[in-house]
Amino acid sequence: MLINVLKNVGFDAVKPKGTFYAYVEAFKGAKGGAKFNSAEDCSEYLIKNSLISTVPWDDAGAFLRFSVTFEAKDEKEEAEIINEVGRRLSSLELSF
DSSP states (O other): OHHHHHHHHTOOOOOOSSOSEEEEEOOSEEGGGEEOSSHHHHHHHHHHHHOOOOEEEOBTBSEEEEEOOOOOSSHHHHHHHHHHHHHHHHHTOOBO
16 A cells, blocks of 8 residues: 555655565655755655655665554554555655
């Protein structure tokens, strides 16, 4: 589900094999003309503007690690949480 949300927002996301997190290339900009030169800059922007925490990885290029850890009572609640992540990301109007 997370991979689909990331793809819908514009990330080139691929379902990982054997892990619960995904690395994607960092975005280059966001609404209002914000520009980013590193994954760390992108990660800081996400936490400040959408309360989404990622792990930046600039040592091998500009990548962000997304992982989703939460407790949902059922599949419906899980879908609602993932969809909220998508809404938050979409509202930032990221550019790649």
